[in-house]
């Protein structure tokens with residue numbers, strides 16, 4: 423297979439784009455930054471399945487497509503299954519010798535939002551990983567059902583305001599914890615699982631390449647800042663993502679074969695989560711005096727989680 | 740909008756064909772081909788300007804009307820770092836042979852991300868009103884900012 427050189431950005435920028443403009447994602451949407459980076463990381467043929475969500479809906483507005491690769495428009499729940507089915511058929515036809523160009527390198531990829539991944543397509547994803555398909559599944563985690571108006575998902579963090587977990591006089595927004603999807607996928611024994619962020623472009627490109635190269639099912643959770651539902655100015659998508667990774671709200675790490683955990687990014691100056699929260703409208707209510715305890719609770723969770731990740735890395739088990 | 744239906748070898752008929760079909764009449768398993776002809780060569784090895792895009796590719800469409808502000812590019816200060824290229828969500832920074840060539844105003848939505856991530860001092864990309872002429876914008880370019888002492 424041929425990977426694009428990612429030694430530096432200049433070399434990476436020689437990749438010929440296969441994801442076209444004039445899709446209808448919001449200005450500043452991180453989904454397309456992540457998709458572009460995945461597609462630019464290789465020049466292999468790609469077969470991509472997208473679960474219903476902002477990415478799918480906005481890149482296939484009839485009669486237009488933004489994809490220069492094979493791309494399957496599938497249901498909300500079954501991107502994993504569609505990609506797995508294509509991969510299984512490809513393998514079978516290769517065995518039977520009925521492929522036109524059996525030596526052309528092909529990679530199978532599925533994209534799903536957090537709603538599609540953490541909730542609605544959860545068992546389908548679990549099945550794909552358990553059956554061992556050679557598919558890279560990428561979750562575009564914007565922590566809500568953005569395409570249908572910002573409902574809470576099991577990826578929405580504590581304290582966030584969403585249209586179905588509203589902050590007001592009696593509530594401070596979502597009360598339940600964010601599901602640890604990375605740990606769950608690693609527990610399947612998948613060969614490569616990671617959490618990555620587009621602001622750290624090189625770490626993300628490396629992770630994508632590793633997943634594409636690894637035989638078997640790989641899962642990557644990517645942080646996808648959503649200007650509309652997180653409520654920030656579209657120009658700040660990368661700035662917000664910097665705050666997310668540097669406050670350790672989104673630690674960047676990988677887990678190999680369900681065991682060895684490697685931290686891929688250690689911020690030089692860890693910033694308080696408060697700075698990350700303050701930059702987004704969805705957390706505005708937390709800055710009222712009566713909600714101060716929620717910020718403290720979030721900070722405590724973040725500290726404990728970072729401690730846990732470091733210990734696991736050290737232990738190497 | 741009226742469009743196409745899957746039938747012949749390529750799976751499509753041309754936009755504007757005699758029998759126009761609405762999106763709600765499209766049959767299951769319809770394929771929209773991104774290119775006019777079956778691609779024998781790997782698309783990743785062909786530069787966008789040399790590809791035979793079909794009318795179905797959003798490359799042939801524009802979102803220019805979304806913008807109220809637009810980025811203007813100043814070649815004199817640019818160091819070709821490609822930050823703007825990697826983070827543009829709309830594939831609208833045109834880079835070829837490691838050089839930043841300019842902005843694709845058919846596909847740029849004016850989000851301003853490229854300006855935020857541009858590292859030069861002053862920036863090589865700045866936002867201006869959509870109506871501003873590029874020459875006028877370049878004439879107004881700010882001077883180098885002195886570093887504030889902390």
Ligand SMILES: Cc1ncc(C[n+]2csc(CCOP(=O)(O)OP(=O)(O)O)c2C)c(N)n1
Nearest residue numbers: 474475476498535536537538566567568569
């Ligand atoms: C089975 C089913 N239920 C509900 C919907 C409606 N629906 C379409 S997109 C969407 C939300 C998608 O959220 P997510 O997966 O997080 O992607 P995002 O839009 O946030 O990128 C919903 C509920 C659907 N298409 N199919």
Ligand code: SF4
Nearest residue numbers: 448451476648649650
């Ligand atoms: S709502 Fe959010 S995820 Fe959806 S297109 Fe807009 S910014 Fe992107």
Ligand code: SF4
Nearest residue numbers: 827847848850851853
């Ligand atoms: S303003 Fe946004 S869409 Fe336009 S070139 Fe800059 S980053 Fe791309």
Ligand code: SF4
Nearest residue numbers: 817818820821823857
């Ligand atoms: S980010 Fe600025 S300096 Fe870097 S290539 Fe773009 S315009 Fe040039």
Ligand SMILES: [Mg+2]
Nearest residue numbers: 535536566568
């Ligand atoms: Mg979502």
